[in-house]
Amino acid sequence: MADQNWTHATLALQLLRLDPGLGGICIRARSGPVRDRLTAMIDPAAQRLHPAVSDETLFGGLDLSATLASGHLVQEKGLLATSGTLILAMAERATTGLAARLAVALDKNNDHCLIALDEGAEPDEALNPKLAERLAFHVDLSDCAFGGTKGAHPSSATPLPVQDVTISAATIAQITRVAEELGIDSMRAPLFTIRAARAHAALQGRDRLLAEDVETACALTLAHRATRLPEPEAQEQDPPPPPQDQSNDADTQDGFDLPDELLLEAVRALLPDNLLEQLAAQRARAGRGNGTGAAHKGNRRGRPLPSRAGRISDGARIDIIGTLRAAAPWQTIRRNGSGHDGLHIRPADIRIKRFEEKSDRLLIFTVDASGSSALSRLAEAKGAVELLLAQAYARRDHVALVAFRGTEAELLLPPTRSLVQTKRRLAGLPGGGGTPLAAGMMTAFDQATQATRRGLTPTIAILTDGRANIALDGRADRKQAAEDAQHIARILRAHGTDAIVIDTGNRPEPALRKLAQTLDASYLPLPRADAERLSKSVATALGD
């Protein structure tokens, strides 16, 4: 008995071959015999891409060396210029930029189809949603055993052209309704379902749809997009839309009776039991930044990396020594071959300089200066700031300090790397009053956004021992204050700002743990933290 996912994957590949307008398929599986067996079924003429593929390879461009050699313009054809199947290996590593370029290509040209091989190991490593949206199918083969696989059995019938399959208005309406029922917002999903249903019928050599076509198409295209479980009881309270006008016109009915419930059931069978938890995790992930800003590889500035064979393109710098070194062993042969004296350098010898630029980090200490323990905590925070700054030159850290007390937050130390300035600014700080945690986080968030614009990578460290009790508008309202804090935490997380929550209370405070969860931050209970331990834990939490 073949694994269900495997059957779906092979079927999807067959449908794609018949109608590339389906966009493609995302196959989630680690490399291994199962995946190899599946990729063996892909059109052998397919072009392979990798996540670091350059724009020139994709779109084509001027072939400079060929142009120089031949004396007339030689344009290189990009991979996207020829239509056909593209395979994107390590699809989970595709950057937003690449995803956008591929998405535009898929949108414009119905003959392209993309097979994304997603090797993500962790649940939060996955194909870029923008691209996933444009692929009709998504199959997860990570739990598929090799024993459950078998070769695709070719359909006995000769496939028809997809356009010959007719579909009735009632079926279109039904598919749309089912997609809506599953909480799928995008209009692309039902379109894919219709296409897939047609292709499925065409594959069997039929020009009319059968119930099984629609059912399979729904299962293949809708299950992975579902954002809510259809509720059977809700359907009873709210009777399904009245059946289409019973004229029984051959044009409006496809000649089969398939209740919505059956279709929904076909999809529901494929939904994981913990759909809701998975969705919650996904939502969190969606907000995460795509990692740009942390380290750029470029060829302009930064720490030099080993040079690499490459092409002279826009802005690339040639590593002359490396190029000469690569060309040196061949000089005798080349000289003899061409009969010319002098240096012979071929395009393949050219080495390009590469640099890695690390963006500087900004640590924003957000310190609770309220209540009785404020003074000691502030003092320790100051100590930690100074300690971190003392080591900062090596790590290129900037530090900022925000304190919150009473009803508002104050930026005590704007982002700086200067130890002297820090010491002067931090001398003499008042404490006491309520805990406007939300206001403090707000100020930290402002600093973080500004820092991101300047190319820094901000991290917010929140030091507090208690619950928020002052709301954003300055009122003393515990409930509102907690809600405000959670709200800002969600915004921070949506912006992908890293954070750490340090609980300096004598007992760990559940509210703070919850806040850390919302922030997707690490939570460190550090009662009676001193500056030394503080700076050490912060450094550890940041992964130094």
Add this chain to the structure above:
Amino acid sequence: MQPFPFSAIVGQDEMKQAMILTAIDASIGGVLVFGDRGTGKSTAVRALAALLPPIKAIKGCPINSASAKDVPAWAALETKRAHETPTPVVDLPLGATEDRVTGALDIEKALTKGEKAFQPGLLARANRGYLYIDEVNLLEDHIVDLLLDVAQSGENVVEREGLSIRHAARFVLVGSGNPEEGELRPQLLDRFGLSVEVASPKDVETRVEVIKRRDAFENDNAAFMLRWQAEDAAIRDRILTARKALSKLKTPEKSLMDVAELCLALGSDGLRGELTLLKAARAYAAWRDDTALTRAHVRAVAPMALRHRLRRDPLDEAGSGTRVARTVEDVLG
């Protein structure tokens, strides 16, 4: 394949209206369409081209000059005859290099004839037309800087590879993107005259209609295009009529006050907000075939003209569109 016809797009009235307004008065300055995946953003922008009335331009001119004296010397045209040509809608792909955008040394001529010639880029082709950037929020920074500069001055200056060329580059920016994937710099936001937010239709009937039309477009293309091209032509005629009516439109002092009060209340930066709002309201009045500008016109276009000019408030989840609508209620009553 021809793009999906503009008039066949179901719903999304605000987006369609905004595009029609820029077609009536190009000086409004472009449309930014922001919204979720699969809401028809790209479809609408690609459909815009078919909607635009043709322009008169010198045949073969790389910058679509309107008259013979505007043709740049480097174009080296032999005859300067005017002909009618569709309004250019130029796609700026995300991967475009600086050379392709601004234009650069014509390498072929340089190599074969040893001539130093200029090969115009996308900005030249977009002159007097539209420049469309899909995924505008993912555009690389240096291209954005370049665009900002040209959009501001209306002139493209190329100083590279021993070339020193300047040519007119006045175009309407049209952008689309998904805000979840990245934000747009406020400077670039400001360059767009109008901004609209689109969402998927929520009721089943509309959704079914969308799917049906798209399916007909894909599988019964000829008949579908025939039906909707007529509708597109009707919109195009109405745009032409509105363009003519625009100059005769009366603008009472009262409407100017409304516009200024509204922008003040919203605290939008600079005066660009007022100017765009006024222009958009006038274009809307012309489109509606009215003879004078009234408060109703201002009210109708205020959200799209001002939405993207507000200071961002991360705490306001309702979105800036709602904030504008609230203020419109307060100010205009």
